[in-house]
Amino acid sequence: MFxxxxxxxxQIVFGKERMGELDKLVPEDAKVLITYGGGSVKKFGxxxxxxxSLGNRxxxxxxxxxxxxxxxxxxxxVEIVKSEGVDFLxxxxxGSVMDGTKFISLAxxxxxxxxxxxxxxxRKVMKISKAVSIGTVVTLPATGSEMNSGAVITSxxxxxxxxxxxxxxxxxxxxxxxxxxxxxxxxxxxxxxxxIHTVEQYVTYPAEGRLQDRMAxxxxxxxxxxxxxxxxxxxDYDARANLVWCATMGLNGLIGSGVPQxxxxxxxxxxxxxxxxxxxxxxxxxxxxxxxxxxRENKREKLVQYAQRVWDIKEGDDxxxxxxxxxxxxxxxxxxxxxxxxSDYGVTEEKIENVVKALESHGMTALSETNDVTLDVxxxxxxxxx
Amino acid sequence: MFxxxxxxxxQIVFGKERMGELDKLVPEDAKVLITYGGGSVKKFGxxxxxxxSLGNRxxxxxxxxxxxxxxxxxxxxVEIVKSEGVDFLxxxxxGSVMDGTKFISLAxxxxxxxxxxxxxxxRKVMKISKAVSIGTVVTLPATGSEMNSGAVITSxxxxxxxxxxxxxxxxxxxxxxxxxxxxxxxxxxxxxxxxIHTVEQYVTYPAEGRLQDRMAxxxxxxxxxxxxxxxxxxxDYDARANLVWCATMGLNGLIGSGVPQxxxxxxxxxxxxxxxxxxxxxxxxxxxxxxxxxxRENKREKLVQYAQRVWDIKEGDDxxxxxxxxxxxxxxxxxxxxxxxxSDYGVTEEKIENVVKALESHGMTALSETNDVTLDVxxxxxxxxx
Numbered sequence: 001m002f003x004x005x006x007x008x009x010x011q012i013v014f015g016k017e018r019m020g021e022l023d024k025l026v027p028e029d030a031k032v033l034i035t036y037g038g039g040s041v042k043k044f045g046x047x048x049x050x051x052x053s054l055g056n057r058x059x060x061x062x063x064x065x066x067x068x069x070x071x072x073x074x075x076x077x078v079e080i081v082k083s084e085g086v087d088f089l090x091x092x093x094x095g096s097v098m099d100g101t102k103f104i105s106l107a108x109x110x111x112x113x114x115x116x117x118x119x120x121x122x123r124k125v126m127k128i129s130k131a132v133s134i135g136t137v138v139t140l141p142a143t144g145s146e147m148n149s150g151a152v153i154t155s156x157x158x159x160x161x162x163x164x165x166x167x168x169x170x171x172x173x174x175x176x177x178x179x180x181x182x183x184x185x186x187x188x189x190x191x192x193x194x195x196i197h198t199v200e201q202y203v204t205y206p207a208e209g210r211l212q213d214r215m216a217x218x219x220x221x222x223x224x225x226x227x228x229x230x231x232x233x234x235x236d237y238d239a240r241a242n243l244v245w246c247a248t249m250g251l252n253g254l255i256g257s258g259v260p261q262x263x264x265x266x267x268x269x270x271x272x273x274x275x276x277x278x279x280x281x282x283x284x285x286x287x288x289x290x291x292x293x294x295x296r297e298n299k300r301e302k303l304v305q306y307a308q309r310v311w312d313i314k315e316g317d318d319x320x321x322x323x324x325x326x327x328x329x330x331x332x333x334x335x336x337x338x339x340x341x342x343s344d345y346g347v348t349e350e351k352i353e354n355v356v357k358a359l360e361s362h363g364m365t366a367l368s369e370t371n372d373v374t375l376d377v378x379x380x381x382x383x384x385x386x
Numbered sequence: 387m388f389x390x391x392x393x394x395x396x397q398i399v400f401g402k403e404r405m406g407e408l409d410k411l412v413p414e415d416a417k418v419l420i421t422y423g424g425g426s427v428k429k430f431g432x433x434x435x436x437x438x439s440l441g442n443r444x445x446x447x448x449x450x451x452x453x454x455x456x457x458x459x460x461x462x463x464v465e466i467v468k469s470e471g472v473d474f475l476x477x478x479x480x481g482s483v484m485d486g487t488k489f490i491s492l493a494x495x496x497x498x499x500x501x502x503x504x505x506x507x508x509r510k511v512m513k514i515s516k517a518v519s520i521g522t523v524v525t526l527p528a529t530g531s532e533m534n535s536g537a538v539i540t541s542x543x544x545x546x547x548x549x550x551x552x553x554x555x556x557x558x559x560x561x562x563x564x565x566x567x568x569x570x571x572x573x574x575x576x577x578x579x580x581x582i583h584t585v586e587q588y589v590t591y592p593a594e595g596r597l598q599d600r601m602a603x604x605x606x607x608x609x610x611x612x613x614x615x616x617x618x619x620x621x622d623y624d625a626r627a628n629l630v631w632c633a634t635m636g637l638n639g640l641i642g643s644g645v646p647q648x649x650x651x652x653x654x655x656x657x658x659x660x661x662x663x664x665x666x667x668x669x670x671x672x673x674x675x676x677x678x679x680x681x682r683e684n685k686r687e688k689l690v691q692y693a694q695r696v697w698d699i700k701e702g703d704d705x706x707x708x709x710x711x712x713x714x715x716x717x718x719x720x721x722x723x724x725x726x727x728x729s730d731y732g733v734t735e736e737k738i739e740n741v742v743k744a745l746e747s748h749g750m751t752a753l754s755e756t757n758d759v760t761l762d763v764x765x766x767x768x769x770x771x772x
Contacts, residue, residue, distance in 0.1 A: 001627040003401025014644065015389025208624035210608040211554070211632055218600025225596065238594035242388040245644070246597055254640075258400065258631070 001208045004258040010147045011171040014245070016237070018173050022053035023136060025171045030088035031058045033080060034100045035091045035163055037065045041139060044181045050092055050137060060084055065093070066274060068280075069100035071155035074107065078115065081108040081132060088133050091169075094140025094190075099151035102167040105132040107164075119153055131166035137173045140182060141244040142190030144197060144251025144279070146172035152270075158362050159270045175241040184231050187243075188336040189281030191227045194247045195220060195332075196284040200263050201256040203292070203302045204369040209259035213305070216255045219246045220310045228335055235244075241264045260369040265291055267367050268378055271358045278345050285333040286340050288339065289326050290385035294377065296322060298370060342385045352382045387594045390644040396533045397557040400631070402623070404559050408439035411521060411557045416474035417444045419466060421487045423451045423479045427525060430567045436478055436523060446470055451479070454659065454666075455486030455501055457541035460493065463607070464501065467494040467518060474519050480526025480576075480678070485537035489720045491518040494551075505539055505546045517552035523559045526568060528632040528667070530575030530583060530637025532558035538656075542740075544748050545656045560634065562626040570617050570738055573629075574669030574722040577613045580633045581606060582670040583720075586649050587642035589688045590755040595645035605632045606696045614721055631633040646755040653753050654764055657744045664731050670717040671725050675712050676765075676771035680763065682708060684756060728771045738768045 013021060015334075026032060032054060034047065040048045042063075051059060062077040080086060081104065091101035107115035109131045110124070118125050136146045145151065150163045179187070202216035222242055230239040249255070269283035278286075292303060299316065307313040307325035318322070330340045339345065356379050359365070367373035399407060412418060418440060420433065427433045428449075437445060448463040455676045466472060467490065477487035484584035493501035496510070504511050524532045531537065536549045546674070588602035608628050616625040635641070653655070655669030664672075678689060686704065693699040693711035716726045725731065742765050745751070759767075 001624055001631070003404065004398075006398040006400070007396075008505025010393075012390075012643075014392070015387075018389065074759075208628065210611065211604050211629045211635060214607060215601050218597050218604060221600060222596040238387055241644075242594065245387070249597060257398075258627075273445045350511040 001258040002260075005140040006253055006257045007165065008147060008168065008253055010169045012147065012174060012248070013171055014174045015241075016175060016177055018175050019049050019053050019137065022050065022135075022137075022173070023055055026054060026057065026088055026090065028057070031060075031084060031086050032088045032090055033060045033062055033077065033084075034090045034092055035062045035065060035077060035097055035104065036091075037063070037067075037097045039063075040181070041092050046137070046139060046178055050090065062085060065097045065100040067096050068152075068154045068159060069096045069103070071103075071119070071153055074100050074103050074153070074318070077104045077116065078107045083136065086132065088135065091134060091136045092139065092212040095143025095145045097188050098136050098138075098143070098145035098169070099153065101134055101136075102145070102151040102164075103153050103162065105134055106162070106164055108132050116157070119162055120157055125162060125164050128166060134167060134169045134293060135171045135173075136169045136298055137175075137178070138244070139178050140177060140186060140190060141247035142193040144194075144248055146174065147248050150209050152164060154274070158356065159274050161284050174244050174247075174327060176237060176244045179240060179244065180234045182234070184234075187231050187234070189279050190247060191223055191231075191243065191336055192281040192285045192333055192338055194243070194250045195223050196265055196288055197250040198255065199288065199306075200265060201259065201261050203299055203306055203372075204260040205285065205299065206301050206305075207259045209257075212255050212257060212259050215249070217306075217309050219250050219255070222246050223290050224310070224332060227332065231336060262369045264367040264373050264381075267364050267380065268355070268359065271355050271362070271364075272347075275355060275358060276345060276347055276351075282338055282345065285338045286342050286344070286385050287381065289340060290381050291329045291382050292322070293372050294381045295368070295373070298368075298372070342382065350385065355382055387439045387644040388646075390681045392639055392643045393551065394533060394554065394639055396555045398518060398533065398560060398634070399557055400560045401627075402561060402563055404561050405435050405439050405523065405734065407689060408436065408521075408559070409441055411559075412440060412443065412474055414443070416472045417446075417470060417472050419446045419448055419463065419472040419491065419521070420476045420478055420485055421451060421463060421589050422447070422449045422477075423453075423573075425449075426567070427478050427679065432478060432523070432525060432564055436476065440665035446472060449617075451483045451486040453482050454538075454540045454545060455489070457489075457505070457539060459541070460486050460489050461501065463490045464493045472518065474521065481526070481529025481531045482554045484524075484555070485539065487520055487522075488537040488550075489539050489548065491520055491553050492548070492550055494518050502541050502543070505541055505548055506543055511548060511550050514550065514552060514597045517550065520553060520555045521557045521559075523561075523564070524556045524630070525564050526572060526576060527633035527644050528579040530580075530634055532560065533634050533638040540660070545660055558634075560630050562623060562630045564627060565630065566620045568620070570620075571723065573617050574724050575665050576633060577609055577617075577722055578667040578671045578719055578724055580629070580636045581609050582651055582674055583636040584641065585674065585692075586651060587645065587647050589685055589692055590648050591685065592646045592647040592687050592691075595643075598641050598643060598645050601635070603695050605636050605641070608632050610696070612720060612721070613718065617722060625666050636685065648755045650759050650767075654745065654767065656739070657741050657748070657750075658733075661741060661744060662731060662733055662737075668731065671724045672728050672730070672771050673767065675726060676767050678708070678712050679770050680767045681754070681759070684754075684758070689760040692714055701731070726766065733772075735769065735772060738765060741768055
């Protein structure tokens with residue numbers, strides 16, 4: 001097992017009808033900015049419930065945070081924070097809203113001229129000593145952003161991650177019933193996103209993280225058990241509650257503690273989203289089987305373990321097990337209504353070189369747990385994914 | 387899944403040679419009281435390393451915290467905290483030292499006349515608004531105290547638990563190599579303690595905590611895989627690292643979130659320790675098989691799941707599976723050198739009534755996840771354990 005640090009101070013408030021507790025969770029004298037995305041939190045009454053729970057506090061609203069939240073959009077919220085003296089940010093939404101709100105928090109506290117530099121210069125992030133407190137009300141289970149210190153922000157520099165312990169949410173309200181009204185396609189994307197977060201931290205090479213492996217396998221097995229069910233019957237509370245908790249646990253730092261991590265799928269996937277507008281979850285679904293085909297030797301031991309423990313494949317030799325596991329994984333994604341070939345999204349072979357160039361320009365030339373996914377390997381993966 | 391809250395702000399610093407980081411982890415201007423138990427932390431040089439890492443800080447020492455730490459002992463440390471203006475407590479040891487230090491922290495901050503009342507009056511604990519900060523250097527993996535807010539303290543009121551979010555350690559250094567010198571019997575006790583912490587939160591009744599179940603199973607499977615190995619070859623780093631991490635994860639709140647919890651084994655076990663001086667871990671090992679025999683119907687579904695998933699028992703009917711799982715569990719404890727019968731510890735049938743009376747006097751008349759372990763059921767369990 002590798003040495004590791006684990007720190008995660010977010011208070012999780014999980015279950016039915018917890019929104020009323022906002023009144024205790026947000027400081028009484030806070031000036032609150034509620035951040036959200038499109039209109040669904042208005043349409044389904046979530047925003048109204050949030051406002052009611054906040055009582056007499058001074059409350060501002062900032063809507064319109066888009067999927068793959070953009071720097072320019074978020075800076076408009078930063079202006080409100082500064083001009084109105086906002087001291088609490090309450091993100092109501094999914095990963096994009098939560099990620100965007102983390103950036104709003106940091107940028108509001110940044111003393112430099114151009115907050116966009118926070119996205120490319122880690123030292124500037126580390127110089128920030130205090131950021132505006134964040135709470136979240138989660139309406140889409142997928143990214144784990146509700147219980148981690150990271151965000152992914154899109155700007156003229158590309159789609160880039162930013163991390164700071166200052167932006168761990170103080171609390172996150174996870175009420176599975178708030179997710180009942182989500183479109184099926186978004187739930188499916190969230191299931192795949194959680195699945196891939198997990199395998200990025202698990203299907204690498206053996207490192208004697210026995211419990212971490214078992215936990216990762218537990219998330220994957222649970223997703224396989226409840227995935228289709230929670231799409232088809234969104235109001236099955238227990239199925240949805242299990243999805244919500246898996247999404248949080250998949251990216252709160254625990255399963256990745258002390259073990260190698262890959263993240264190739266996400267890095268190439270980000271380019272596909274940026275270039276072709278394919279949903280994040282769908283980029284992951286189409287890349288993962290191809291990555292395992294191409295990197296079968298590097299990941300052999302963990303792929304066999306994944307086949308045996310997650311899919312209960314006990315017959316045949318190792319290659320048969322790996323083949324079967326890849327096919328079962330693809331079948332699982334397809335069963336959720338998610339296509340798993342690049343060509344399903346209209347991307348043809350001649351576009352691949354553009355993706356490779358984008359990877360190069362973003363410095364993604366040595367990806368994976370062993371830093372040996374070069375541009376050539378990425379090209380091979382993309383061709384395999386066609 | 388039940389509604390739940392999860393909050394755990396302890397920073398885990400895990401791995402080889404992390405002690406030097408104490409210098410960054412403890413505030414520079416802190417007045418530190420190092421707390422410890424017997425002489426082993428001196429004998430093996432751990433205390434010396436701790437002092438060196440603390441540099442020029444003002445440091446006091448308080449040794450002699452006994453197993454099952456006593457109120458009277460701990461109040462002597464409280465005097466030092468008050469008279470010397472100590473503002474950081476550094477516990478170096480196992481569960482007893484960490485638990486005792488949590489009580490020292492709370493009692494030092496208590497404004498009432500008699501700190502012993504904190505053990506019987508939860509409201510008095512809740513009135514404390516600030517407590518002395520705690521860090522830990524863990525030398526014995528077992529209790530999970532390094533990453534939770536609870537402690538068990540012995541006083542004239544008996545052996546009682548106390549909880550406060552104020553005593554979550556700020557950090558815990560978990561260096562598995564610090565545990566290499568432990569006596570084999572203590573390691574074995576720690577393995578059983580971790581195992582039983584886990585089943586107390588898992589072998590109850592089904593509640594759709596799918597990931598929680600998988601995580602609990604993961605801890606149990608890992609302990610079964612590495613238990614005997616880490617006793618026989620204490621310097622096998624990876625085996626020991628897995629034990630250390632399982633011990634922490636078994637009682638940091640995660641596996642018990644949103645699911646029923648039992649704790650019958652611990653409550654009856656505390657009486658056996660108090661009355662006969664049997665090690666905590668050994669009381670658990672002798673009670674657990676008997677509890678499962680007696681409460682077989684109440685726990686039927688989870689016992690079958692435990693048999694199938696943890697012990698891979700797939701043949702036979704449910705009763706055969708349960709019988710086999712109980713026997714395998716007993717066999718596992720025995721393989722670690724731990725006896726699993728009350729009579730092995732010299733306790734005979736005529737003593738049982740005294741234990742039942744002690745349970746009665748401590749209000750333990752409706753134990754378990756369903757509150758139906760009456761004194762009569764406890765008596766039956768104790769007889770079964772003979």
